[in-house]
Amino acid sequence: MNYILNKENEIYYECGWSSDNALFLKLGDYKYIITDGRYTLEAKEEANAEVVEARDLIKKARELILKHKIKRIVLDPLNWDYDSYNQIAKIVNIKDEKYFSHKKRMIKSENELEIIKTAVKEGAKAFENFTDSIETGIDEFELSYRFKEHLTKRGRRDLSFEPIVAINENAAKPHAKVSNKTLNKDDLLLLDAGIKYKRYCSDRTRTIAINDKISMSKYQKFKDSKIQKIYDIVLKAQLEAIKNIKIGMEICELDKIARDIISSEGYGKYFVHSLGHGVGLDIHEWPYVNSKNKIKIQEGMVFTIEPGIYIPNEFGVRIEDMVMITHDGKIKVLSEEL
Template sequence: MNYMLKDENAIYYECRYSCDNALYLRLGSEAFFITDSRYTIDAEQNVKGAKVIINGDLYGEAVKLLKKAKVKKVVFDPKEWSVAGFEKITSQCKVTFKAELDFSHKKRIIKSDEELEILAKAAKLGAKAFNALAKEFNQSGFGESEYALTHTAKSILGSFGKYELSFDPIVAVNSNAAKPHAMPTKKKLKKGDLLLLVDAGLKYKRYCSDRTRTVEVGKGFKFETRQTFKSKKIQKAYDTVLKAHDNAIAKARSGMKAKKVDALTRDIITKAGFGEYYVHSTGHGVGLDIHEMPYISSRSDTIIEDGMVYTIEPGIYIPGEFGIRIEDMVAMVDGKAVVL
């Protein structure tokens, strides 16, 4: 198969190296990694299974290679390409360019044993970071705004620069947690607050982790899944989310459609009377990208298979009051979901 890639993670998957200015071409049995001279040393030392070509004109070099190879068809993912970059190549080649959405994500949907080990390590490091974050918030987080708490979360999760983050962490207090992807505000953390939601992850060897915990803020609180709340309404909502989370992990099976896994959380939340407040899908794949296949939604017919890694993250969000989400990453192993 002939294909061309522009996305960093898609390129990394192919040759174990990428940078912010590169183009990858696979033409039959040959592969080419094209980049500029800033990355010569790193590329030559790290690229596997592809010829490194140094040329600041990535697109011009790609055109030369395509013409020389005399290929008739090349696959690409339109999500990866700018209009200008794509046209620089296609306007100069008599080649049929076939668009295939999520081309690389489809290749990466089943993780290798090596990838599963890396993702498990990323998840364990993420969990360890949550423990450190709880300790830091207990010691110096009270009276701090969500802005400051988010900054602290970035430092702790990244081990002060040792690891990259999977995404900007979400740290939301009380009613701000009702926004699934809440942005930080001036709202301050206080002892006795009904709720603190933290959604965060870090990268290990470029692979992401993703985790969410929701707690009542009291003395010595920890980011554990079992939580007690003073408010009966919040407690009911929390227990419902936890039941949905645990049910999906216990009952997800290889061979199921993704929408069936979604139903394992959604049906419980709906029956408890919170259905209208569950506003997102149950989960998403995790790998080199924080969001990739499979998508665990009520519309997905994707068949779940061994080797897939995805999140289980049901939630209830009541505007102006509170939001609750509990999230863990699972891998499908021997037909069942195993928490990483």
């Protein structure tokens, strides 16, 4: 198969190297990395592909396609701007294949699974270590700063995404931005974050009670009875979804299990997102765990289970863990295997 890629993680998956200005070409048995002079030396040291230096990457890609007399090439139309797409289309027939790389990367190799396990383990440790840095009287900005120090080990590793740190009513926004809201005793604090290990992501969410025994356990005790009730509903939805994961089932069934539990308690309209998503080189990738996805669960998949209930202007609760389906058919909740 002949194909061309232009996204960093997609390129890295193919040849073990990428940059913010590169193209990857697979033309028959030949692999090419096209990049500019800033990255040539590094690419030659790390990439499992022939490195071609060029200022105009599209022009050079066209030359290589013509040189190999390629008649048809696959690309993901969602990743290309109009002009670049048309420049390629002028010289070769294009087969549009949306999510081309995501589909290829959906089933992880044994090596990828081991890397992801390490990413999750290190991310979970950062959550635990952050516990001692949580104190009342400081705002979300300070909490976020301290959290990121633990997650990145003071800059020694990368974040999967900008962490979500939200207190009480700010947690009712699923992707809340940090604010100057101050943490007080008996508050609710939602934390959603992950780290990268060898470029692979982790992702975890905990909603915790600010009391005398702050912990990252999924079994929390809140002073406010309404928060406790909703927390227990979300936890039940997550645990039931995880318990019912089976190889061969349509992944949309998991969303239904969790959503039905939340809806049966009268909070269905407050569960405003899908149940989960795949995780790998990208923080959001296939398979998506939603109500419409009929892809069947297979060995080698990694995805999150993260139900939530968000009460506007009051609070939000989300609990998230990453689940791995091993190649020998075992279901593992990764961040619980510390």
